[in-house]
Amino acid sequence: MPRAKNPLKRIRAVKARYEERLLAHPGVMSVGVGLRRQGDKLTDEVCIVVMVQDKQAIENLPPDQALPGQIEGVPVDVQESGDIVVWEPPSAPETQRLHYVDTMRVAVIALLVLFHTGLIFTPFIRFVLTNRATSIDLTILTVALLHPWQMPLLFLVSGISAYFSLRKRSARRFAQERFRRLLIPFLVGLVLLIPPQVYCDTVSRGIFQGGVIDFYRFYFTLGLQQGYFSWHHLWFILYLFVITLVVLPLLKNPEQGAFGRFIERLGDVVSRRNILLIGALPLMITETLFRGGWPGYYYNLYDDWANVCLFLLVFVYGYVIAANARVQQTLYQTWKPALVIAASITAMFLLQIKLSGDRLSLTYSDPFYYLYTITSAINTWCWLVGIVGLAHEYFDRPWPLMQKASRLSYPFYLFHQTILILIAFYVIPTELSVLAKFLLIVVLTYGITFLAVAILDRVPLLHPLFGIKGNSTKQQLLPGNTSE
Numbered sequence: 001m002p003r004a005k006n007p008l009k010r011i012r013a014v015k016a017r018y019e020e021r022l023l024a025h026p027g028v029m030s031v032g033v034g035l036r037r038q039g040d041k042l043t044d045e046v047c048i049v050v051m052v053q054d055k056q057a058i059e060n061l062p063p064d065q066a067l068p069g070q071i072e073g074v075p076v077d078v079q080e081s082g083d084i085v086v087w088e089p090p091s092a093p094e095t096q097r098l099h100y101v102d103t104m105r106v107a108v109i110a111l112l113v114l115f116h117t118g119l120i121f122t123p124f125i126r127f128v129l130t131n132r133a134t135s136i137d138l139t140i141l142t143v144a145l146l147h148p149w150q151m152p153l154l155f156l157v158s159g160i161s162a163y164f165s166l167r168k169r170s171a172r173r174f175a176q177e178r179f180r181r182l183l184i185p186f187l188v189g190l191v192l193l194i195p196p197q198v199y200c201d202t203v204s205r206g207i208f209q210g211g212v213i214d215f216y217r218f219y220f221t222l223g224l225q226q227g228y229f230s231w232h233h234l235w236f237i238l239y240l241f242v243i244t245l246v247v248l249p250l251l252k253n254p255e256q257g258a259f260g261r262f263i264e265r266l267g268d269v270v271s272r273r274n275i276l277l278i279g280a281l282p283l284m285i286t287e288t289l290f291r292g293g294w295p296g297y298y299y300n301l302y303d304d305w306a307n308v309c310l311f312l313l314v315f316v317y318g319y320v321i322a323a324n325a326r327v328q329q330t331l332y333q334t335w336k337p338a339l340v341i342a343a344s345i346t347a348m349f350l351l352q353i354k355l356s357g358d359r360l361s362l363t364y365s366d367p368f369y370y371l372y373t374i375t376s377a378i379n380t381w382c383w384l385v386g387i388v389g390l391a392h393e394y395f396d397r398p399w400p401l402m403q404k405a406s407r408l409s410y411p412f413y414l415f416h417q418t419i420l421i422l423i424a425f426y427v428i429p430t431e432l433s434v435l436a437k438f439l440l441i442v443v444l445t446y447g448i449t450f451l452a453v454a455i456l457d458r459v460p461l462l463h464p465l466f467g468i469k470g471n472s473t474k475q476q477l478l479p480g481n482t483s484e
Helices: 007-023 097-121 136-146 148-166 171-192 194-204 212-225 230-249 257-272 276-290 305-321 325-356 369-395 402-407 409-427 434-457 460-466
Strands: 028-038 041-052 074-078
Touching: 007 028, 007 041, 028 074, 041 325, 074 257, 097 136, 097 148, 097 369, 097 409, 097 434, 136 325, 136 434, 148 171, 148 230, 148 305, 148 369, 171 194, 171 230, 171 409, 171 460, 194 212, 194 230, 194 409, 230 305, 230 409, 257 305, 257 325, 276 305, 276 325, 276 369, 305 325, 305 369, 325 369, 402 409, 409 434, 409 460, 434 460
Parallel strands: 041 074
Antiparallel strands: 028 041
């Protein structure tokens, strides 16, 4: 009989041919296909599982009662009944709460307050507001340390959520949900949350003088014509909306189609090869091709090819991780060396910033450009693998208030930068030290944003405008219901 292309089909075929003979053995309760068990843990090896009432050492059994260790090259694992594991294909794991994904989302969004406050004191780029006195040390501890992985991790988490969401609804319903959860809050934010930031920016630079009402007239007339229109931190929502719709035709059937078969084969490959290299390679290629021409400081979407490719790839990576158990297991086993590599590369980058007082900003003609972009790609991917594995290892369990925190993390993202800029607008002109200003802005931003989101949560009429889902237990954070 020719060997089936799908190894799972072949294992099932061998099991079907020998099931009667295996069931004839004394003490055999059932025969199935599942994962080999070693001690209390499951491995990623698929095999024929024979459930027996009482498992005994093979040397204690008569030769005619001993079960074979393999059949036609397919491994056989004997397990005691009472702890039966139902096997599902790697491309279609059971829907379950991924608590560590909730934790990653909440942590990353919370850290954005430190990141965006750090941008006020960095000498490298001009943020919405910039303090006259800058700090390399604050830049290293906030901006430079978080930038390589923070936003890529949000796109990775969004890809994980997209997989579970598509398992529960059609592509059309998924697109409608993305419109409600992403595009509507984006448009509302453009009208309500961005103008206060532009007001602080233009007033601080002496471009506009006048009251808030006069500013709104200026912003929506002359301001738009003069280039002051921006989506500021809302770029993430727009990028996620566009990327989701672009890849939806590829991902719309999580368990079927060519891409589903590709994911299953990919699981076989990464279980035998280095997942760090396989995942980093596409990022190396896109970073090398595009980063020199599109450094991506301003996230304008239409002329930002390096960032668009980076975020599209990690979004798809998240989808693949959620869709394939073998990829998950390989990633969970690789997170420690990944963190070591990421920490080592990041330490070199931070040392360069500390010694030179500036960041690397290379173009295609620079001699170290290719080394830098390849190293940056490896750094980003290793951070993602390391953080996902770390979160799975230590945070894959329910935490008090985590459901509510994760449900409200999306409006926290929407509001945090506007509140931060309004606070900074009044703190920057003071005579406080750089560190005192930084701490004051951070503490007030957390406190006022938490308060604003808590009040918003009590006004259900406003929930659709800011992407807040209902409070019911059923709706709270099933994997497909997470807030990106």
